[in-house]
Amino acid sequence: PCPLCVHQLEGLCSFLQLSTCPEHLLVRFCTWLLALTPDLSYTSAAILAEQLFLARVLALAQPPSRHLMAALASFCSKYAQAFCRVLVAPVLQEPGEGPEQTKLVCELVEECLEPEYVRLVLSQVLEVPLSERLLLVVQAVLGRQEVLPPELFDLLVLTLCRQAPAFATSLNYAKLVTAVLTLYQSHVS
Numbered sequence: 001p002c003p004l005c006v007h008q009l010e011g012l013c014s015f016l017q018l019s020t021c022p023e024h025l026l027v028r029f030c031t032w033l034l035a036l037t038p039d040l041s042y043t044s045a046a047i048l049a050e051q052l053f054l055a056r057v058l059a060l061a062q063p064p065s066r067h068l069m070a071a072l073a074s075f076c077s078k079y080a081q082a083f084c085r086v087l088v089a090p091v092l093q094e095p096g097e098g099p100e101q102t103k104l105v106c107e108l109v110e111e112c113l114e115p116e117y118v119r120l121v122l123s124q125v126l127e128v129p130l131s132e133r134l135l136l137v138v139q140a141v142l143g144r145q146e147v148l149p150p151e152l153f154d155l156l157v158l159t160l161c162r163q164a165p166a167f168a169t170s171l172n173y174a175k176l177v178t179a180v181l182t183l184y185q186s187h188v189s
Contacts, residue, residue, distance in 0.1 A: 009047050009048075010047060010051070013047065013048070013051035013052075014051075018048075018052055019051050019052065019054075019056075023065050023071065024067045026067065026068065026071040027067050027071045029052070030070075030074040030075050031074060033048070033075070033078075034074060034077065034078050039078065040079065045081075045083075048075075048082075049075065049082050049087050050086045050087070053071075053072065053083075056068060057087060057091060057104060058090070058094070058101065060098070060100040060101055060104065061098070061100060063100060064104055069107070072108065072112070073112045076108060076112045076117075077112070080112075080114060080117040084117050084120050084124065088108070088124060089124050091104075092121075092125055092128060093127075093128050102134075102137065105137050105140075106139075109121055109137065109140040109144065110143060110144065118141055118144050119141075119146065119149070119152060121141060122152060122156065123152060123155075125137050125138055126152075126156060126159050129163065130159065130160075130163050132170065135172040135173055135176050136172065138156070139175065139176055139179065142176070142180065142183055143179075145183060156180065157180065157188070160176070160180065
């Protein structure tokens with residue numbers, strides 16, 4: 001969309017107070033979005049993902065409500081690429097984010113995202129230095145037992161090897177390496 005259209009959509013979101021609307025209304029709004037034809041453009045979906053979810057997810061201090069999870073799952077079912085780029089990437093790259101954000105990303109990976117977007121999440125994780133909480137996200141990705149493209153698998157192995165010294169005493173790291181060796185034994189020499 002044109003820059004004016006982007007500005008108009010952001011203004012409409014602000015006017016409707018979508019970032020702070022009650023979560024049960026968020027579910028209804030997302031259901032309505034899914035029924036729109038034609039589908040939203042990537043840019044429009046990205047703006048809506050940011051307006052609807054980013055502040056809510058970054059502010060989580062306890063598990064998300066069932067309404068928020070339903071809205072997230074609904075939005076992801078049709079606009080996963082925009083969702084992953086706008087919401088998952090900032091959550092993964094924010095060093096101060098807590099366990100609730102990590103659990104949320106893991107749950108979305110395990111239950112909501114299609115395989116191509118699970119791979120996108122993994123590529124996003126591998127763009128930043130690993131941490132204990134990111135190891136959990138990688139474990140969730142591997143738990144899906146998706147076939148990884150060779151270049152993504154190579155990047156995963158390279159990242160795990162390069163960052164091994166930082167996780168010398170990590171049980172999560174040991175579990176992750178074991179999972180990689182078990183799941184992809186035919187690829188490891």
